[in-house]
Amino acid sequence: MSEIHRPSPRHKPVALFVTCMVDMIYPDVGKATVRLLDHLGVPVSFPAGQTCCGQPAFNGGFHDSARPVARQFLRAFRTAEVIVVPSGSCASMIRHYYPQLFADDAALYPLAVQIASRTWELSEYLVDGLGIDDLGITRPPVRVGFHDACHGLRLSGLREQSRRLVANVGGVQVVDLPNADACCGFGGLFSVKMPAISAAMLKDKLEGIAAIDLLLTGDCGCIAQIDGGLRRISADDPRRVPVQHIAEFIADGLG
DSSP: OOOOOOOOOTTOOEEEOOOHHHHHTOHHHHHHHHHHHHHTTOOEEOOTTOOOOSHHHHHTTOHHHHHHHHHHHHHHHTTOSEEEESOHHHHHIIIIIHHHHTTTOTTTHHHHHHHHHTEEEHHHIIIIISOOOOOOOEEEEEEEEEOOOHHHHHHHOOSHHHHHHHHTSEEEEEOOOTTTTSOOSOTTHHHHHOHHHHHHHHHHHHHTOOSOSEEEESOHHHHHHHHHHHHTSOTTOTTOOOEEEHHHHHHHTTO
């Protein structure tokens, strides 16, 4: 399998992949991503043929079912110079598993490698790709903590990028939560197939949330899981804080 070389994304237009959960449940995350890129003067397109990246089937072990979905992704984004994804989970699927998924397909493997090399998670694109970690934003005083989503953290090293972006927002105090890197128990199909274990993991996660006004993360699956758990605890519990995608948090400060 060829080594993936990542060309610089600077001075190139972006093709936005919004992911299934953004499309169906959290459309404001997609809108916030476009606002942010527009603010930076980055041309943004939305390939109309995009659907799912194939991760649910792939994670469930159904690779033959994941391939047709991934093929459609390759068709939709084949001409994209840079692909930006507001999800560490989906970005990691494309970057790390597409070459594996098409390793035996002589026709599509080169394209899968190219697409993997051009794909960036949003905070990674801004900080590592463009070299931007201060957007000149000021917000009312707020204490924020982070949840590091598993796939982005462990497969793509996504941690410091979002913290640097938020720490440079005026009025923000970043609080280090004790279990920021602990899994929330979502894991896509995992939360459906093993609900009892998922609920126990979520309970542990919620125990570590305190002394903040807002919890930030970069994956909508984690938002759904954690926000659902927080909404089920009593209204006067100090852990009951809003959960927001980092793209929305930053875009809200743009005015």
